[in-house]
Structure formats: structure tokens, C-alpha cells
Amino acid sequence: MAKLLYVKNAFQLVLEVPRTSLSGAAKAIAQRLRRSVSPGLERMSGFRIMAQIDGQLEPLDRHAKGTLERAVMSATRARVMSRGGGDELWLIGRRALGTIVLGRRLSRAAKPGPAGSLSPELSRLLVRMSKPQGGDVFLDPFAGSGALCRARAEWPARRVIGVDLYAEPRFDSPRARAPIEFLREDALELPSVESGSASVVATDPPWGEFESFAGSAQEFYAAMAASFRRVLDPRTGRLVLLVSRKMEQLVADELIRAGFEGPRLVPVLVNGHPATVLNACPAEARDDGG
Secondary structure, eight states: OTTOTTOOOOEEEEEEEEOOOHHHHHHHHHHHHHHOOOGGGSSOOEEEEEEEETTEEOOOOHHHHHHHHHHHHHHHOOEEOTTSSSEEEEEEEOTTOSEEEEEEEOOOOOOOSSTTOOOHHHHHHHHHHTOOOTTOEEEETTOTTSHHHHHHTTSOOSEEEEEOSSOOOOOOOTTOOSOEEEEOSOTTTOTTSOTTOBSEEEEOOOOSSSSOOSSOHHHHHHHHHHHHHHHBOTTTOEEEEEEEGGGHHHHHHHHHHHTBOOOEEEEEEETTEEEEEEEEOBHHHHHTTO
């Protein structure tokens, strides 16, 4: 069943406990795991724990989550992989059930590319939000694995440019209709990109959850916003940013300070993590009816 491509959510039932608070259920499941190991957790080397109650993704109290993680690690010797790449263990509650279950996700859509890279589907969605045009100069200043540049190259463009200071992007794509250039430089400065020369900046900058900034998060996003504002065409430029939901207001405020029109915020989930897409343009473009 899990091998069927159209099955997105198939789970193997591991354990279930009477429905109570999410934290209470996590602790109850942890207690049962200490007594015996469920066959549903065999042959697992890495995992992360997520929760969905009545159809909504829910945060799990840090203490309760740590208790359950330690119980799983003790029972299986698997390690926690908070950004994905291992098995997914879900705490699931439904209105029609009187229990909360721990399920091991079986189905998983194949996602080419290195761990942590954007999926082709999400990359194409972000590109579509940039309203691609044949004469665009498209810029991804945090190219990473190159997923956004590969997605944009599926539409005609004048130039597609990926920038990254550390990563080694992969730009080959059988569907490419535009060549991709690569610049190894700092996204906060972009010295090789002329002011006002980019039609679109679409990128997935650091979220600040698993990376550390040289200064504060506000300083980083302020410098980023100023850099993007400089390189974007003031009349027709478009900006698409994928950021952590926790950082959306901070990033939106810095964009406005840098001279962008108040961004449109679109909530999304990225591998189960709450995120937001910010869609904006320079304030001059809005004033001109752009």
C-alpha cells in the first residue's frame, strides 16, 4: 500500500492510548515503550516526532516531546533527526476516536535532491508566485541545492542566476528551457549583480532555527532585505521569500523598512514545519500601478 504513488498518508499503528491532552498522551506512550518495544519500531535508525490532532498540525510541549524521544531512542537506539531524513512518528488524534495513536509513516513521496532541499512541487509553486515572464532575470541568492533555479529554468527566461557562498548547487535538468549561471558570493552583498537589474528574487533564506547568524536575526534579515531591494528593478521587480512561520513578522517588517510594499503572507507547511511565503514588490512598483 505504501508503494502506491498516490497514497500520501499511510501509517503503521505502533501504540494507542486513551485520548487526553497531547502532552499526556506522549508521556503515556513513553511509559509503555519503556516496558516493551512495539514491532512497529523495528529497523529504525533515525526519526522525528510530529503531531496532528483533528486535522491540525499541533506543537508538542518540549518536555513531553523530549520524554517521548528519549523513550524511542532507548527502545530502538535510533537518533533524533529533527529536520527529516529518517522515519516520521506521528501522534494522531481524530474526533471519531477515543484514543491518540502513535503511527509510523509508511508512505513518502519521493523527493529528489539532497536532504533539506525544496521539493520540485514547492519550488514550482514559488516560481509561479513570481509570475514568470520570458524576459526575466531571475535570481536565487540562497541557491542551496539549486531547486528553485531548476524550477525557474523550466520556463523561458533571459537569465537564471543562482548564488551561494557555501553550497554546491546542481543545475542539470531535462526540462530546462533557460541556462543557469552560478555565482559564489555573499547574498547580503551580491557584488556581481548590478543595482536594479533583477526582475525576480525568489529564495529560501536561512530560517534561524537550525543555523546561527553572525549577529542577530534582525540584523541578518535587515541586510538581506536591503540587498534584495538594491538588485531588484524598482518598477517591475517581484520578491518571493520562504521563511519560518516564527520569523514572518520580523522579515515582513524589515522588508517594509528596506522599501518594499507590505508583503502578502501565504502560510504553508514544509516537511511538516510551519512556514510562510512572503510575496512583495518595491514600493515604487505599487505606486506606479505595478
